[in-house]
Amino acid sequence: MPYISVILILLIALAVTAGLLIFFVVKLYLDREDLRTSSDVILARVLGRFPLPVFAVNKKHHVIQWNKALEVLSGISKEEVMGTNNQWKAFYGKERPVLADLIADGASEEEISARYQGSARKSALIRGAYEAEDFFPLLGEDGKWYHFTASPLTSRGKVIGAIEILEDVTERHIAEQNLRYYARQITRVQEEERKYIARELHDTTVQTLVALIYQMDNFRSGKPVLTEEETAKLNAIYQRMKTAVEEVRRFSRQLRPPVLDDLGLLPVLEWLKGELKKMYEMEVEITVTGEHKRLQPDTELALFRIIQEALINAAKHAKVSSAAVLIKYLEHHIDVSVIDRGVGFDLAGKIDLLPRDGKLGLAGIVERVQMLGGKVDIDSVRGRGTTINVEVAL
Ligand SMILES: Nc1ncnc2c1ncn2[C@@H]1O[C@H](COP(=O)(O)OP(=O)(O)OP(=O)(O)O)[C@@H](O)[C@H]1O
Ligand SMILES: [Mg+2]
Known part of the structure; x- marks a missing residue:
């Protein structure tokens, strides 16, 4: 009998312990669920009031957040889109992954870059995040430029989704x-x-000076009766006039070389x-490869100005005391490099800032290449020299 009561007491104790255990496990689970649900609700509220579209x-690429600003921008309501994978409809005319989808999939840098034609880059601030800039023709009245950043959402080190934020940069693009x-x-x-x-100098000033020299020649060949001193003066004037013609001709050629x-x-x-x-006692070595041909006048003029500026900079x-120009005529484009092995300089993306200091040369090179729809690479290393490479389609 005492054994039975001991066993009974043990059984009851076991049941109570198991009950308590189950109670605490369930409570813990429910608490975490609550916490999870409440953090989702808080996040949705915060994003809802956030002024930028998020x-x-x-x-699984299902939408789990869609804020008010994005509803207004896209015309797609939160109710419509939550739980679907229709996020692309806010930005594109046909289905394709948006940046957040690529981040949620852990896409490689090459894939992301290819999707945004090279405009995407890794975020300097957030690990695993990317930012890009693109034009969305379907947004707004005439389309809009957006800068957008997508960051991975993680749980215990694993990517469980991605969040994307967009900023309207249309006005900046229009200003640019x-x-x-x-x-x-x-x-x-x-250039005009x-x-x-150059033409005026050549056609008027030079012609007037040439006519004067001609008259002077006639006068001298008439053997006028002059003192020695007068003859010396006349000869000096004659020589100065000849120098003046040469100077004006040279100046005119420098403004716009007719040979171009x-x-x-x-x-x-x-x-x-x-x-x-x-002018500078500098030797220039010119190397040409490929079959050279005449190019469009605008292209020839721009390339000449680019090479001229790069060489004068050198x-x-x-x-x-020397620099090199390398010109490659290829099937569909021309590739031009101007190379010096001089002191080099720190560029660090400052080209846009140079004109405010009155330095217009490098900015002019970039501008002219853009006008031709080409590519430019300015590579300079302190103590090693500078190479400016330009590639333009023919
Ligand atoms: N080949 C080079 N080697 C060393 N430094 C250079 C070279 N090219 C440019 N730089 C540096 O970059 C600066 C900007 O060059 P940029 O051609 O824009 O202006 P600039 O030559 O000073 O003036 P501008 O071309 O308007 O007469 C120069 O002032 C110089 O410090
Ligand atoms: Mg210069």
Whole structure:
């Protein structure tokens, strides 16, 4: 009998312990669920009041957050889109992954870059996040430019989804476009002015001076009766007039070398080589590969100005006595490099800031390449030199 009561007491104790255990496990689970639910609700509330469009997707690409600002931007309500994978409808005319989908999938840098034509890059602030800038023709009245960042959502080190935030940068893009248009107009007008002044100098000033020299020649050949002193003065004036003609001719050629329009890029580079030798005592080695041909006048002019600026920079800043120009005529494009092994400089993306200090050369090179729809790479290392490479389609 006492055994039975001991066993009974033990059984009851066991049952109570098991009951308590189950109670605590269930409570813990419910608490965590509560916590989870409440944190989702808090997040949704915070995002709801956030002024920029934001949404989030889970690993299955289902929308789990969609805020008010995005409802307004896309015209798609939260009710409509939550739990679906229709996030693309806010931005594109046909189905495709958005940046958050790529991040949720752990896509590689190449894949992400390919999707956004090279405009996407790793976020400097958040690990695993990417940012990109793109034009969305379907948004707004005439389309909109957005800068967007997608960051991974993680749990215990695993990616469980991604959150994407968008910022309207249309006004900045329009301002940049206007500035670029303005810069292009200035470049174009400057070239027209140079051409006009060069032609005027050649056609009027030089002709007047040449006529005077001719008259002076006639006068001298008439053997006028002059004192020795008068003859010496006359000869000095005659020589100065000849020098003046040469100077004006040279100035006119420098403004706009006629050989560029008449004969093209390679002959004008030979002329430039001679000028740089005279002006800066700098040797220029020109190497040409491929089958050379005449290019569009705008392309020849722009390439000449780019090479001229790069060589004058080498002469002025690089502290070198020689520089090289390498021109490759390829099937569909021309590749031009100007190389010096001089002091080099720190560029660190500062080209846009140079014009405010009155330094227009490198910014002008970039501008001209953009006008031609080409690519430019300015590579400079302190103590090692500078290479400017330009690639333009033919
Ligand atoms: N080949 C080079 N070697 C060393 N430094 C250079 C070279 N090219 C440019 N730089 C540096 O970069 C700066 C900007 O060059 P940029 O051509 O824009 O202006 P600039 O030559 O000073 O003036 P501008 O071209 O308007 O007459 C230069 O002032 C110089 O410090
Ligand atoms: Mg310069």
